[in-house]
Amino acid sequence: MKKHVICLLALIGAPLLPPIAHAQTEQVVEAGVWVQIEALPNQAEAEDRARAYSAIFDNVAGFNSRGWYAIALGPFATRDEAIARLTTLKSEAMVPQDSFISTGKTYSSNFWPAGQADRPAASAASPIDPPPPVPATPAPATPAPMAEAPAPAPEPVIVEETPQQARASEATLSAEQRVELQAALQWFGHYTAALDGAIGPGTRGSMAAWQTANGLEPTGILTTRQRQMLVDGYRAAQAELGLAKVVEEKAGIEITLPTALVEFDHYEPPFVHYRAKDGSDVRVVLISQPGDQSTLYGLYDLLQTLEIVPLQGERSRSERSFTIDGRSTTVASHAYAELSKGLVKGYVLVWNPRDDERIARVQAAMQSSFRSVSDTALDPGLVPMSAESRQGLLSGLEVRRPVISRSGFYVDATGTVATVSEVVEGCNRITLDLRHEARLVSTDTATGLALVAPQKPLSPPVVADLLQGPAREGQDVAISGYSYEDKLPAPTLAFGKLEEMKGLNGEASLMRLGIEALPGDAGGPVLDASGAVMGMLLPREANAARKLPDTVEHALQAATLAPRLAEAGIAPRAATTTGALAPEDLNRRAEGMTVLVSCW
Known part of the structure; x- marks a missing residue:
């Protein structure tokens, strides 16, 4: 019956802890982890509750907590021990279902057990005080009549409504x-x-x-x-x-935010940053900018390059909105944005995965409350920032860089790309030009060739035409590639000579070039003066026994590349033009077919 009494007391309930301004604690609470089961605004009521709980539990404690009176069980030596105890108590309906684990950071002085706080220390007797007088002849004490023990109060009977x-x-x-x-x-x-x-x-x-x-x-x-x-x-x-409606007037956004976990930090258009509060490991970024569908899609790609958006997790994108869920062992995030009336607005919620259960409710509250409240977006000039600083800082968000990037080139009209196998080994994610998600089609360890296809078909500006027949040794050649990997937005051309139609060790599938190239150029097309693809530049051997001169490079011949494409179901396109192109036309053709292939 006592169990039912305490359950009734717990069910009547009161709010746990509202967000209140910081207060200095009055004393250090015993170290450990607590199970907070209730909090009340009135000390007398809290003492009554604590007294009732003490009839069932032997580890009840009461603390002042930011103006409220919290009742807790503990302390427990470890968080796992506290969680196990809380789970058992909830399953037996011994405590309210909204009881939770607390570190006691907000607890200050005790109010329970009664008299524990502010209890004065016993004073020692003064050595100069005279001893108390002793009666010479104490009078015989008259025994007081025995009083009957009060009858126990009847336990309340729970009467439910029909x-x-x-x-x-x-x-x-x-x-x-x-x-x-x-x-x-x-x-x-x-x-x-x-x-x-x-x-x-x-x-x-x-x-x-x-x-x-x-x-x-x-x-x-x-x-x-x-x-x-x-x-x-x-x-x-x-x-x-601390869930409360926040109207961000400059951004034109209304949303419910966990104000006990985050607080406003700064503006850096198109973002409004809310930093973690009191070590909560929670962050919120509001998004507000003018734009169209290309802006929305660009934001979708951009967010996935940030450290706060892990690579693992579901993604979905429609014509007017997108959702990104990211998850790693240390970071979880949920991003949403929508396009309406020429404005792109949204938010990103970031938290520690160990707090999933609590943050799931925060996410639901933010999602259901988010809305645009005006026809204006965050003013790009709200915070002065140079273009160089903005590019480097990306508005205060740390940008995730690819593990490795190399070059490639389009080999069919749907956007399939030929590149080198070293760039696709062990990747969690492959992208083309940092924007398009891609998948590995095949690799050939013998030649070092890899074929990569976009997740959604593309329409390449230029598809490579492969040279038919042998090339002429000594002729001019050009390599198109992302020499500096993802640091530059477009490929560069390097010029040199075709030295020999075989490798230094006599490999018939290779060609030797007299040209200087950088690691990022590997996978790029080798072009003749007409813009035909003579082959694909190969990377240098990392642990070669001999170091070649900087002007010696090897490329896979087009004659070797063509049958590999056919095996993958791709019909290689044959070059038909023979005349030399003007330099600007050659550059335009090279840029149109060359692709940045990145491994994440």
């Missing part, structure tokens, strides 16, 4: 109260429809699900006490996270 009574009390709820009820059900993961205040089959089903989760009979009709328990838990959880 379903009919519950329906009747439910009918008196205002529209705002019904919406809040749905919001509370949504908060605890039982309701997914619109918050319209209409209590229909969907709401009834979510009520039954909530009742089942809390060990109650799943009638689908909440009694007055159950509604109070649900709403109190919802309000307490919101107060703990």
Whole structure:
């Protein structure tokens, strides 16, 4: 019966901890981890609750906590021990379902056990004080009559409303109260429809699900006490996270943010930064900029280059919006943006994966509340910043760089790219020109050739035409490649000579060039004066026994490349022009077919 008494006390509930301005703690709380089960604004009520809990548990403590009175169990030596205890207590309905693990950082002086705080130390007797007088003849004491022990107070009997009574009390709820009820059900993961205040089959089903989760009979009709328990838990959880509507006027965004976990940091258009608060490991970035669909798509690609958006996770993009979920062992994030009326607006939420359960509710609150509240976007000139600084800092966000980037060139009309196998080995992700997601089609270890195809077909500006027949030794050649990998936005041309139609060791599949190249050029096309592709530049051997001069490079011949393309189902295009192109035309053709291939 005592278990039911304490459960009743717990179910009546009160908000846990609302966000309040920082306060200095009055004393250091014992080290360890706590299970916070309740918090009340009034000390007398909190002491009554603590007294009731102490009848069941032997480790009840009460602390002042930022103006509230928190009741907790503990301390526990480890977080795992506290979690195991909390799980057991919740499953047995011994504590409220919104009880949580606390490090005690907000706890200050004790109010329970009664008299523990502010208890004066016992003073030692003064050596100069005379001893108390002793009566010469003490009078015989008269025994006092024995008083009868008071009868124990009867335990309260829980009397629930009948379903009919519950329906009747439910009918008196205002529209705002019904919406809040749905919001509370949504908060605890039982309701997914619109918050319209209409209590229909969907709401009834979510009520039954909530009742089942809390060990109650799943009638689908909440009694007055159950509604109070649900709403109190919802309000307490919101107060703990400090969830509050924020209207960011400069960005034209309204959204609910966890103000107990993040605080405004700075503007750097198109971003509004909110930094982690009190070591929460949570960050929020609001996005607001003018633009069109290309701006939206560019933002989609850009965000995936940031350290706060891990490579693993689901991605989806439509014509008017996108969603990106990223996850690693140390960082998780959720990004959303939409295009409306010539404006791109959105947000990024970043957290530590160990806080998934709590942040899932924050994410739901942000997602359901996000909206554009004006026809203006963040002013790009709000914070003066040079173009060089903006490019280097990317508005204060750390940019993720590819592990390795090399060159490649288009070999068919759908965007398939020929490149070197070294750039696609062990990649979590492959991109073309840092924008287009790609997949590995095939690799050939004998030749060092790899074929990469975009996830969605592309329309290349230029598709390579392969040279037919032998080339002439001593003729001029050019290599088109991203010499400096992803540091430059376009490929460069390097010029040299075709020295020999075989390798230094007599390899018939290779050609030897007299030209200077950089590692980023590997995979790029070797062109003759007409713009025909004579071959593909190969990387230098990393651990070669002999170091070749800087002007000696090798390339895979077009005659060797063509059958490999055919084996992959790609019909190689044959070069038909023979006349030399003007330098600007050759450069335009080379740039149109050359691709930056990056491994992430």
